[in-house]
Amino acid sequence: MGVWGGVYPEYEIARNADRCVVCRVCERQCANEAHEYIPEINKMAADDAKCVNCHRCVALCPTRALKIVKSGNTYKENMNWTEKTINEIYKQADTGGVLLSSMGNPEPYPIYFDKLTLNASQVTNPSIDPLREPMETRIFLGAKPNAIERDENGKLKNNLPPQLKLTMPMMFAAMSYGAISYNAHESLARAAEELGVFYNTGEGGLHEDFYRYGKNTIVQVASGRFGVHKEYLNAGMAVEIKMGQGAKPGIGGHLPGAKIVADVSRTRMIPEGADAISPAPHHDIYSIEDLRQLVYSLKETTEYQKPVIVKIAAVHNVAAIASGIARSGADIIALDGFRGGTGAAPTRIRDCVGIPIELALAGVDTRLREEGIRDRVSIVASGGIRSSTDIFKAIALGADCVYLGTAALMALGCHLCRSCQAGKCNWGIATQTPELVKRLNPNIGYKRLVNLMRAWQHEIEEMMGGMGINSIEALKGNRLALRGVGLNEKELAILGVKHAGE
Amino acid sequence: MIQEGQARIPSGCAISGIFSKSGERFSGADIIQSITVMHDRSNGLGGGFAAYGVYPEYKDYYAFHLFYDNQQAQKECEDFLHRHFDIANCSEIPTKRTEGVTDAPLIWRYFGAPHTTRLSASQLDEREYVAKCVFRINGSYPGAYVFSSGKNMGVFKGVGFPEDIARFYMLDTYEGHCFTAHGRYPTNTPGWWGGAHPFALLDYSVVHNGEISSYDANRRAIEMYGYKCDLLTDTEVIAYIIDYLHRKKGLTFWEIAQVIAAPFWQTIETMPEEERQTHEYLRSMFSSQLITGPFSIIAGFEGGMMALNDRLKLRSMVVGEKGDRVYISSEEAAIRVIEPDLDRIWSPKGGELVLVNLEGGTA
Numbered sequence: 001m002g003v004w005g006g007v008y009p010e011y012e013i014a015r016n017a018d019r020c021v022v023c024r025v026c027e028r029q030c031a032n033e034a035h036e037y038i039p040e041i042n043k044m045a046a047d048d049a050k051c052v053n054c055h056r057c058v059a060l061c062p063t064r065a066l067k068i069v070k071s072g073n074t075y076k077e078n079m080n081w082t083e084k085t086i087n088e089i090y091k092q093a094d095t096g097g098v099l100l101s102s103m104g105n106p107e108p109y110p111i112y113f114d115k116l117t118l119n120a121s122q123v124t125n126p127s128i129d130p131l132r133e134p135m136e137t138r139i140f141l142g143a144k145p146n147a148i149e150r151d152e153n154g155k156l157k158n159n160l161p162p163q164l165k166l167t168m169p170m171m172f173a174a175m176s177y178g179a180i181s182y183n184a185h186e187s188l189a190r191a192a193e194e195l196g197v198f199y200n201t202g203e204g205g206l207h208e209d210f211y212r213y214g215k216n217t218i219v220q221v222a223s224g225r226f227g228v229h230k231e232y233l234n235a236g237m238a239v240e241i242k243m244g245q246g247a248k249p250g251i252g253g254h255l256p257g258a259k260i261v262a263d264v265s266r267t268r269m270i271p272e273g274a275d276a277i278s279p280a281p282h283h284d285i286y287s288i289e290d291l292r293q294l295v296y297s298l299k300e301t302t303e304y305q306k307p308v309i310v311k312i313a314a315v316h317n318v319a320a321i322a323s324g325i326a327r328s329g330a331d332i333i334a335l336d337g338f339r340g341g342t343g344a345a346p347t348r349i350r351d352c353v354g355i356p357i358e359l360a361l362a363g364v365d366t367r368l369r370e371e372g373i374r375d376r377v378s379i380v381a382s383g384g385i386r387s388s389t390d391i392f393k394a395i396a397l398g399a400d401c402v403y404l405g406t407a408a409l410m411a412l413g414c415h416l417c418r419s420c421q422a423g424k425c426n427w428g429i430a431t432q433t434p435e436l437v438k439r440l441n442p443n444i445g446y447k448r449l450v451n452l453m454r455a456w457q458h459e460i461e462e463m464m465g466g467m468g469i470n471s472i473e474a475l476k477g478n479r480l481a482l483r484g485v486g487l488n489e490k491e492l493a494i495l496g497v498k499h500a501g502e
Numbered sequence: 503m504i505q506e507g508q509a510r511i512p513s514g515c516a517i518s519g520i521f522s523k524s525g526e527r528f529s530g531a532d533i534i535q536s537i538t539v540m541h542d543r544s545n546g547l548g549g550g551f552a553a554y555g556v557y558p559e560y561k562d563y564y565a566f567h568l569f570y571d572n573q574q575a576q577k578e579c580e581d582f583l584h585r586h587f588d589i590a591n592c593s594e595i596p597t598k599r600t601e602g603v604t605d606a607p608l609i610w611r612y613f614g615a616p617h618t619t620r621l622s623a624s625q626l627d628e629r630e631y632v633a634k635c636v637f638r639i640n641g642s643y644p645g646a647y648v649f650s651s652g653k654n655m656g657v658f659k660g661v662g663f664p665e666d667i668a669r670f671y672m673l674d675t676y677e678g679h680c681f682t683a684h685g686r687y688p689t690n691t692p693g694w695w696g697g698a699h700p701f702a703l704l705d706y707s708v709v710h711n712g713e714i715s716s717y718d719a720n721r722r723a724i725e726m727y728g729y730k731c732d733l734l735t736d737t738e739v740i741a742y743i744i745d746y747l748h749r750k751k752g753l754t755f756w757e758i759a760q761v762i763a764a765p766f767w768q769t770i771e772t773m774p775e776e777e778r779q780t781h782e783y784l785r786s787m788f789s790s791q792l793i794t795g796p797f798s799i800i801a802g803f804e805g806g807m808m809a810l811n812d813r814l815k816l817r818s819m820v821v822g823e824k825g826d827r828v829y830i831s832s833e834e835a836a837i838r839v840i841e842p843d844l845d846r847i848w849s850p851k852g853g854e855l856v857l858v859n860l861e862g863g864t865a
Binding site for chain 1: 716726727728789796816
């Protein structure tokens with residue numbers, strides 16, 4: 001729809017000519033080739049249409065000569081036919097294809113975390129200073145048995161099924177090797193090890209170099225069964241069955257052949273260059289009783305030494321599904337809300353399918369308690385956790401722990417340009433191109449992850465202390481710690497919180 | 503205005519307890535004297551006592567104490583009681599008109615044993631049957647409220663200063679081997695008698711001073727096991743937790759203390775391996791029963807009494823001993839006033855269990 005092809009770029013590369021020293025860093029750094037050196041005039045030029053707004057050039061420009069701004073090109077204003085809608089139609093009319101996107105749902109749905117405020121102690125009980133008193137964030141994930149058992153001397157027997165022990169209620173979410181790079185995986189694994197938490201292999205198998213981080217690894221089994229074998233299943237501390245993903249509930253996965261390079265191919269156990277297709281359903285799970293079979297197959301394979309996690313996308317009847325999973329032998333349920341990230345998803349699915357994690361989590365926690373089976377499983381919440389307060393609120397709503405995906409990638413340099421599907425991640429994260437991958441230095445990357453998690457842990461401790469809680473268990477499901485602001489009766493009822501002022 | 507049970511009401515408090523290890527029975531006069539000293543720790547909006555060993559003539563029957571708002575409520579509730587229990591005796595609890603105690607409800611006492619056929623048809627053990635009946639009345643019979651349901655023990659409580667409540671019930675005319683007392687300082691004016699403390703279920707009674715920050719986590723967890731928190735008070739949830747862990751889960755009182763006022767992980771890490779494993783098991787298994795925030799509690803039960811402070815000791819509590827008597831109170835003065843010459847007096851550390859049992863008794 002124009003002589004330049006496609007639609008007019010939404011963003012524009014703004015270069016301050018006075019500051020530009022023509023060092024050509026931007027040109028070298030841009031895998032999308034948006035920057036170009038014009039020797040005749042010894043100046044840099046840019047093609048805005050190629051720019052994905054990943055900020056790699058901005059961050060590396062030594063003279064701060066670059067910034068990305070909204071191009072400001074507008075159609076005639078229309079509240080119904082927005083610029084985004086119009087552009088999507090032009091794109092699809094050009095290509096006849098499904099719209100693809102990456103990362104989490106960016107649409108302006110309500111963010112319930114932002115409408116919940118926290119309590120603090122005043123007068124009737126004291127707040128606790130985390131700098132002076134112990135503040136405990138250690139948690140255990142796993143099923144709890146119904147009854148205690150004693151030996152012949154009356155001593156308590158440890159009859160707990162296998163538990164995951166974490167120093168803080170946060171883990172790195174499943175992101176496969178293939179979708180993200182070797183260096184990204186190494187960073188996550190090393191950070192998990194240093195922090196005493198877990199990272200998740202995602203569905204792409206486990207690179208042989210990373211078996212040594214097994215004590216801090218959760219291995220995933222997804223519908224494609226890539227890289228799944230007995231040694232793999234026993235390599236980590238838990239096995240996760242991925243039934244769904246918040247970013248694309250009901251949809252499988254498609255890792256393009258271009259990302260199936262030699263190492264990825266070996267790890268996934270599929271031919272080099274072949275597309276890796278994860279079917280939408282598990283073809284051995286068409287109902288809950290089938291899930292139970294897989295749960296127990298995995299437990300048999302791992303000799304009942306590893307808790308089994310079942311990860312589902314937060315969809316409309318999530319509470320009933322979770323209740324079924326809790327009775328299926330699973331030890332942990334991971335709930336993934338519709339803001340969860342992805343390396344690639346059909347845009348319509350990402351933006352319109354599923355429900356917010358806050359409502360899903362509250363609904364599931366309530367339902368499992370009503371049915372008296374909340375102790376049978378731990379709940380991990382994910383999909384849109386952006387800060388320590390989000391974590392805090394998720395736990396108060398009823399989560400045991402959270403998964404962090406997008407936030408972790410941002411610690412590694414991700415600038416949320418939402419173009420992972422192109423495989424040309426300038427930050428070396430969502431790419432398999434060697435020269436891009438090496439831009440992510442795992443020695444720095446893991447340290448940044450550790451920094452972020454430790455900072456959030458400190459903030460959680462401060463908030464706990466403020467409300468007189470010195471152990472994170474006392475926050476779990478403690479919904480009186482929350483008040484809603486600007487929520488209607490129905491929302492409050494689902495969240496199980498009172499309105500501020502009540 | 504919002505009444506008790508509709509909102510959570512924080513309270514400050516005074517607590518006191520006296521226990522005779524030999525089981526010697528003594529009058530309620532001592533506990534009255536003790537709690538009276540701490541007059542300023544309550545504000546006249548709630549006082550009460552639990553007395554153990556006071557009904558030896560009916561010791562095999564559950565002693566139900568009930569508040570009724572009116573005779574209609576009484577009639578309906580009595581129908582229920584007669585359907586579920588053989589009532590050996592029922593009478594109004596003797597009271598005396600007392601200045602400072604007003605708006606008293608109808609206060610009745612029933613000694614009953616579960617109907618054998620009903621009990622066996624319910625497929626419940628006897629105590630669970632009784633507990634379920636108590637929940638039923640308190641949840642489904644408006645205007646009727648069971649505030650005491652143990653054997654050979656009774657709770658006496660109401661709205662007023664504790665010393666006035668004691669006069670009202672003529673507590674000094676009762677004799678028992680254990681008394682606990684509570685003076686309440688709630689931060690609003692609910693004025694409902696059921697909201698006073700102690701809070702009791704079966705033979706477990708709790709008096710508590712503090713405001714627990716883990717309240718809603720504890721409440722939502724305990725409600726999953728069939729308890730119904732009608733009062734929304736800390737004491738209620740603590741009583742249920744103790745009942746749950748002791749009666750339903752079979753933990754010892756020492757283990758219960760390790761659950762609700764768990765040692766910090768940094769302390770547990772320094773323990774010998776076997777002990778460390780026990781603590782890790784208890785904290786992991788019963789993580790939702792951990793109680794945080796300030797509390798001092800005295801819990802009475804059949805054959806014993808326990809006291810416990812929160813893990814940081816954010817509320818005062820002292821213990822004194824003299825001969826076979828054990829005294830526990832928010833303030834030393836409240837012990838000295840009845841026994842100035844103590845063999846020993848100390849202040850238990852945060853999370854340190856104080857447990858006294860009847861010699862040769864159960865528990």
